[in-house]
Amino acid sequence: MKVEALKMERQGDFFEYCKKHRKELDDSFLYDEDLENFKADAENPTYIMTDSNGQIKGAASLILDDYHRRGNRARFRIFHCASHDDHDYKRLFEALLKHTMSLDHVFLFVPLLNEKLKVVMEKLNFDMERYTFLLVREDLKVRELAIPKGYQIKSFRPGKDEGAWCLVRNAAFSTLKGSETAITPEMVAKMPAESDYLDGGMMILYENDEPVGVVRGSDDEYEGSPIMNIGPVAVLPEYQGRGLGRVLLRAAIKFSKEKGYKRCVLCVNGDNEQAKALYLQEGFEQTEGVVCYRYELK
Numbered sequence: 152m153k154v155e156a157l158k159m160e161r162q163g164d165f166f167e168y169c170k171k172h173r174k175e176l177d178d179s180f181l182y183d184e185d186l187e188n189f190k191a192d193a194e195n196p197t198y199i200m201t202d203s204n205g206q207i208k209g210a211a212s213l214i215l216d217d218y219h220r221r222g223n224r225a226r227f228r229i230f231h232c233a234s235h236d237d238h239d240y241k242r243l244f245e246a247l248l249k250h251t252m253s254l255d256h257v258f259l260f261v262p263l264l265n266e267k268l269k270v271v272m273e274k275l276n277f278d279m280e281r282y283t284f285l286l287v288r289e290d291l292k293v294r295e296l297a298i299p300k301g302y303q304i305k306s307f308r309p310g311k312d313e314g315a316w317c318l319v320r321n322a323a324f325s326t327l328k329g330s331e332t333a334i335t336p337e338m339v340a341k342m343p344a345e346s347d348y349l350d351g352g353m354m355i356l357y358e359n360d361e362p363v364g365v366v367r368g369s370d371d372e373y374e375g376s377p378i379m380n381i382g383p384v385a386v387l388p389e390y391q392g393r394g395l396g397r398v399l400l401r402a403a404i405k406f407s408k409e410k411g412y413k414r415c416v417l418c419v420n421g422d423n424e425q426a427k428a429l430y431l432q433e434g435f436e437q438t439e440g441v442v443c444y445r446y447e448l449k
Contacts, residue, residue, distance in 0.1 A: 152200050152201065152202060152208060152209075152239060152242075153200065153201050153202075154198055154199070154200050154242050154243060154246050155198065155199060155201070155208075156191070156196075156197070156198055156246075157191040157197040157199050157212075158191075158199060160233070161199065161207075162189070162190075162191065164199075164207050165191075165199060165207065166189075166198070166211050167211060168199075168207045168231075169181050169186060169210065169229055170173055170183075170186070170277070172229075172231050172233075173229075175231070175262070175265055175268075176229060176230075176231060176262065176265070177259065177260035177261065177262065177302070177441055178267075179260070180214060180226075180228045180229075181228065181229060181414060182238075184346055185228075188404075190329075191212075193215065193250075194214070194215050194216050195212060195213070195214065195215070195228065196212070196213050196215065196247060196250040197211070197212035197213075197228075198210070198211050198212075198243055198246040198247060199217045200239060200242070200243055200268075205404070208232065208233045208234065209230065209231060209232035209233060209234070209239055209240075209243055210229050210230075210231055210243075211230050211243040211244065211246070211247055212227065212229050212230075213225040213226070213227060213228065213247055213250060213251075213257065213343065214226045214227070214228050215250065217424040218334065218338065219331060219332075220253075221332050221333075222331065222332035223253070223254050223255040223256075223336055224254055224255060224256050224257065224258060225250075225251060225254055225258075226238060226257070226258055226259065227257065227258070227259035230243070230259055230268075231268075232243075235267045235268075235271070237270075237271045237274040237275065239400075240271050240374075240430045241275060244275060246440045247332060248380070248448075252324065253447055254448050255447070255448060255449055256282065256445050256446055256447050256448055256449075257424065257445075257446050257448065258329075258443055258444060258445045258446070259272075259443070259444055260283065260441040260442070260443050260444075261441060261442050261443075261444060262439065262440070262441050263282075263439075263440040263441060263442060269442065269444075272332055272444040275446070277431075277444035277445060277446045278348050278444065278445050278446070278447070279442055279443070279444060279445075280329075280444065280445040281328050281329065281421060281422055281442075281443045282420070282421030282422075282441070282442050282443070283418055283419065283420055283421065283441050283442075283443060284418065284419055284421060284427070284437050284439070284440045284441075285416060285417075285418055285437070285438050285439040285440070285441075286416065286417055286418070286419060286431075286435035286437050286438065287373070287378075287414055287415070287416050287435060287436055288404065288414060288415045288416075288433070288434045288435045289413075289414055289436070289449075290389075290434055290438070291404060291407060291408040291412065291413065291414070291415065292434075293401070293404060293405045293408055294401050294403050294404075294433070294435045295401075296398055296402060296405065297394075297398065299393070299394075299395075299396055299398075301358055301359060302356060302357065302358050302363075302395070302398075303354050303356075303357050304354050304355070304357075304398075304399075304402050305354065305355055305357060306351050306353070306354060307353035307354060307355055307365075309340070309343045310340075312355060313336035313337075313339040313340050314336050315362040315365075316336075316353070316355065316362075316365055317333070317335065317336055318340060318362060319335055319355070319362050319363065319364060319365045319385050319386070319387055320334060320358045320365055320385045321333040321334060322387050322388060323383075323385035323387060323388065323391075327420065327423065328420060328422065328443075329420065329443065330349075332421075342367075345369075346370075347366055347368065347369040347370045347371060347380070348370075349369055349370055349379070349406075349410060351381075351406065352367060352368035352369060352403075352406060352410075353365070353366075353367045353368075354366050354367075354399070354402055354403070354406070356386075356395060356399055357397065358390070359442055362370075363383075363385040363386060363387045363390045363395065364385060364387065364390065364395050364396070364398075364399050365383065365385050365399070366381065366383070366384050366399040366400065366402060366403045367381070367382060367383060368380070368381055368403045368406050368407055368410075368415075369402075371416060373414070373416055376413075377412060377413075378412060378413075378414045378415065378416050379403075379406075379407040379410065379412040379414075379415050379416070380415075380416050380417065381400070381407075381415055381416070381417040382417050382418060384396055384399050384400055384403070384417070384426070386399070393417055396426070396429055397429060397433065400429065400430070400431045400433055401433070403415070404433075415435075417430060417435065421440075
C-alpha cells in the first residue's frame with residue numbers, strides 16, 4: 152500500500168471515496184457541496200492510500216483554515232482506511248504530521264456506533280475529549296415565546312450587525328470545549344452568501360439597545376429530507392439563567408415552522424448539561440452521538 156499526497160487528477164476518485172464511506176464517519180465536511188468546493192492545498196492537506204492497482208483504500212485530510220489556526224489546532228475532514236488496520240491509519244497520520252508543526256493538537260469526531268474507528272483512535276494515542284449529541288424535534292408546535300419586558304428580538308442586518316453577533320457568541324462560548332476560539336466579523340459577514348443561509352434565520356436578542364443573545368436557523372438535510380439546523384443558541388454569561396435561551400430557541404422553532412420545515416435539529420456538548428436539559432424540555436430527542444478524539448502535538 153502506498154501513501155501519497157492527493158494530486159489534482161485524483162480529486163474525483165477522492166470525492167467518490169469520501170461519498171462511499173461518509174455514512175460511517177462524521178460527515179460535517181463531506182457533503183456534496185463541501186467536496187465540490189474542495190481543493191487540496193495548505194488549508195486542506197490531504198493524503199490517500201492506494202493499492203497495487205492504484206485504487207484508493209484510505210484517505211486523511213485536515214482542515215487548517217484561519218479559524219482553526221487561530222485556535223492552534225486542526226480538524227480532520229476525513230480519516231478512514233477500508234482495511235480498518237491501525238498500521239494503515241498510522242501511516243496516513245504520520246504523513247499529515249508534517250503539516251502540524253505550529254499546532255497544539257488535532258481532533259476528529261467519531262460516531263458512537265463506529266467501534267472499529269474508536270479502537271484505532273485509542274491505539275494511535277488519541278484521547279477522548281468530549282461527547283456531542285444530535286437532537287431532533289419532530290413536532291414543531293410553537294410554544295409561547297414570553298419575551299420579558301424590556302427585551303426584543305430583531306433580525307440580523309448584514310453589513311451592520313456582525314460585531315454584535317461576535318460579541319455575544321464569543322463571550323457565551325469562551326469556555327465551551329471546541330468553541331473557545333473567537334469568530335470574527337469577517338467570518339459572520341460571509342454567512343449570508345452561504346448556501347444554507349435563510350433570510351431572517353439569524354436573530355439577535357436585545358435588552359433595550361444592547362445585544363445579549365443570538366440564534367441562527369439554517370437549511371440542512373437529515374435522513375434524506377430537509378430540516379432546519381439551529382445553532383448557535385448563545386446568551387451573554389451575565390444574562391444566563393433568566394430563561395433567555397428558551398426564548399431564543401422558541402423563536403427559532405417558530406421561524407422554522409413559518410419556513411415550512413417539519414423538523415428541527417441541533418447539536419449539544421455532552422458536558423453542557425444545562426443546555427441539553429433545556430432542549431429536552433422543549434421537545435427535542437437525542438438521535439445520534441459522536442465522541443471527540445484529540446491528539447496532543449506538544
